[in-house]
Each structure stands twice: as structure tokens, then as C-alpha cells.
Amino acid sequence: MKKLRFAILAAFLFIGFNKVIAQQDMYFEGITKLNNSNPILWPRENTKFFCPIQKQKISWERKDVFNPGAIVKDNKVYLLYRAEDTLGIHAGTSRLGLAWSNDGVNFERMDEPVFYPDNDEFKKYEWEGGCEDPRIVKSDENIFIMCYTAFDGHIARLCIATSNDLITWQKHGPAFREAENGKYHDLWSKAGAIITKEVDGELVAAKINGKYWMYWGESDIYIATSENLIDWKPITNTQIIEKRLNHISKGRYDVSIPKSQIVLTTALTPRNNKFDSKLVEPGPPAILTSEGILLIYNGANSTSIGDPKYPENAYSGGYALFDKDDPTCLIKRCTEPFFYAEKSTEQQGQMPNVTFLEGLVKYKDKWFLYYGMADSNIGVASFDDL
Numbered sequence: 001m002k003k004l005r006f007a008i009l010a011a012f013l014f015i016g017f018n019k020v021i022a023q024q025d026m027y028f029e030g031i032t033k034l035n036n037s038n039p040i041l042w043p044r045e046n047t048k049f050f051c052p053i054q055k056q057k058i059s060w061e062r063k064d065v066f067n068p069g070a071i072v073k074d075n076k077v078y079l080l081y082r083a084e085d086t087l088g089i090h091a092g093t094s095r096l097g098l099a100w101s102n103d104g105v106n107f108e109r110m111d112e113p114v115f116y117p118d119n120d121e122f123k124k125y126e127w128e129g130g131c132e133d134p135r136i137v138k139s140d141e142n143i144f145i146m147c148y149t150a151f152d153g154h155i156a157r158l159c160i161a162t163s164n165d166l167i168t169w170q171k172h173g174p175a176f177r178e179a180e181n182g183k184y185h186d187l188w189s190k191a192g193a194i195i196t197k198e199v200d201g202e203l204v205a206a207k208i209n210g211k212y213w214m215y216w217g218e219s220d221i222y223i224a225t226s227e228n229l230i231d232w233k234p235i236t237n238t239q240i241i242e243k244r245l246n247h248i249s250k251g252r253y254d255v256s257i258p259k260s261q262i263v264l265t266t267a268l269t270p271r272n273n274k275f276d277s278k279l280v281e282p283g284p285p286a287i288l289t290s291e292g293i294l295l296i297y298n299g300a301n302s303t304s305i306g307d308p309k310y311p312e313n314a315y316s317g318g319y320a321l322f323d324k325d326d327p328t329c330l331i332k333r334c335t336e337p338f339f340y341a342e343k344s345t346e347q348q349g350q351m352p353n354v355t356f357l358e359g360l361v362k363y364k365d366k367w368f369l370y371y372g373m374a375d376s377n378i379g380v381a382s383f384d385d386l
């Protein structure tokens, strides 16, 4: 009897143990690039648009299309994608085009961009680099919130815009404009991935501890919070220390750090000898799951301290899982990327060996992940479950 009990216990331990091992790199195992359909969007020469700043008709998506944000609306998948012309000091100002699909793979698109630098109060941030890398979420009041990068040619600023229909947008300017009296206004900032949760199959901005949260940054991944999804405030290490002092055990952290040493709190940093040795940058909006907050991120390989398996400056896709009650607290991270450049259309282009993951939707019971292929075309991959 004792032996039997031991055997049962041992079997349980063994199964339990295996499960833990198997979970290590469990996410996205079945992900499939839809090679036969990729690229799903590519540059076009004949679509023209009257640029209000250039005051002429231009081929706004002639050079490259890439880095799309994705969202489901009225039972269709919509992509807002970055498109570059061939003009100006950067030989390619970025604007955002809109495309839609009934199957997640075959897209129709508008002939003109829906979002672009204009003669408005935001031109000083957007001209003439343009409007780049949109990520979209829906609020629980059915408003679409877009995080995008405004590039004036010197500083990239993470900006916010809102819309009811994805076509007409209201610009709100830099996300950190108001935070701490403008302290972060001129900080290089990019890539806002707001934390969402699945509501009836759609991804909707989620509140955690009474606030909205986003991961952002292009080097390390930082964190910011917001009350209204428009004005965001970066989290600094003093806030973390104060919070932990309040919530965990008093006296274990030194709160007497001088002001000059207050720095942005990092959620994720690059790692030596890995695919993400050079930089980490958020991918699509993050998702609250029962196990934690799942963030897909893009990691770049360094020429000096990276993983020799991946090319120099290659961008590959990884994931990180954070505590669902504390988005600053990392609990698990992939060891190898689950996504990287393999095909010639990913290895050659404006930025060779770059797959840049940016749009994610759940649509007709499948997940679709949209990505930039070498900053030149747009591709899609799909998987069944998270």
C-alpha cells in the first residue's frame, strides 16, 4: 500500500514537473507564417495623395509599407500601416494607410492615407519624418486609441490619437506632454503597447489597480500609466520604491535616493549573448491572461555581444510575461525568439533581417499576428491559442 501511494505520488510529481518544464517556452509554438499569402500588403506607385505640406500630389506609399497596427471592427480586420514616399530629406516621409479584410489575409485598402503630417499644431513633431508605427486598442467606451511615433527628424516622440471609425482621427500630441510639467516632452520615446484584455473576443484596454498601463521604449522597455488613455506618465524607480514600501514590507528599500538618480523603471532589458542583446522594443498591445500579462516584443541582435545564431542587427520576436497585479514585475521570458527572418523577403529590403511584430487580433477563433518584413512589405502569421 505504501509503495502504491509512493508510486502515485511519484507519478504526480513527474507529471507536474514535466508540465513546468514544458511551459518554459510554451507560447506561440504552433505559430505559422502564411507564406503562400505573404506579403499581404506591398508598396504601390499609382495611389496618389495631395500632401497639404508639400502642396502637391505624391505617391505616398511608393517606397515601402510596413509595421502595421491591427484591430477588429464590424467583424472585419483593419490594419493601419506605415507607408513611405520617396521624397524629402529622409527620402521617405511616413504616413498611415488603412486596409481591411474578411479573412485576416486578403486585404483591400484605401487609395489615400488616413493619418499624416498636416499644417496643424503637431506639424512640429511630425515633419518631415512623419507618422510611424501605429498600435491600436479599443477603450471600453468604444473609442479607438492609437499610439504612434511622430518623428521630426531629430527626436521620436510617442504620440496619441483617437477615432470613432478608424478613418477620421483626432491628434492629441505627445503622450508624456503633461507628465511632471513636461519633463519627458523631449525624451526619445516610441512603441506604446497598451495592456488589453479579451472581452467577447475583442482586445480592450484594461485597468489594473485602477489605471491603464502601457509598455513603451526602444532600447529598454519602460512602463507608463494613465487615467484616460491620452495623458500618460512614465513610472520611475521612486514610484516603484514607494509602492513596494506601502504594499510589501516597510524599511527594505532606501527611499532617500537623490532626485538626480530618479530614473525610468525598466520592465525588460537587453540580454548579452541572446537575440535581444542590442535592444528590446514592445510589439503589439499586451494581453492580460490568467497567467499574467503577455507582451510580445521585438529584440535586436548586437554586433558585439549577441547570439551568433542570428544575423547582426536582426530583429526577432520574443515574449515576456509579467505579474497580472504588477505590470512592472517580470515573471517569465523566452530564451529563444519564436519569430525571425527566414525568407528572402524578410532577409532583404530596407532593413535586412528584420521581422517587426506590431499587430495582433483574435478573429474568427484564430489569432493573426501582423509584421513588417524587412521594413518593406507586410506579412501575417497565425496560431490557434494563446
Ligand SMILES: *[C@@H]1O[C@H](CO)[C@@H](O)[C@H](O)[C@H]1NC(C)=O
Binding pocket: 301, 302, 303, 304, 305, 306, 307, 308, 309, 310, 311, 312, 313
Ligand atoms: C549577431 O551578433 C553576434 C554576437 O555579437 C555576432 O557574433 C554575429 O555575427 C551576429 N550575427 C551575425 C550573423 O552577424
Ligand SMILES: *[C@@H]1O[C@H](CO)[C@@H](O)[C@H](O)[C@H]1NC(C)=O
Binding pocket: 032, 033, 034, 035, 342, 343
Ligand atoms: C514558411 O517559410 C519558412 C522559411 O522558408 C519555413 O521555415 C516555414 O516552415 C514555412 N511555413 C509554412 C507554413 O510553410
Ligand SMILES: *[C@@H]1O[C@H](CO)[C@@H](O)[C@H](O)[C@H]1NC(C)=O
Binding pocket: 310, 311, 312, 347, 352, 353
Ligand atoms: C541576413 O541574414 C542572412 C542569413 O543569416 C545573412 O546571410 C545575411 O548576410 C544577412 N544580411 C545582412 C545585411 O546582414
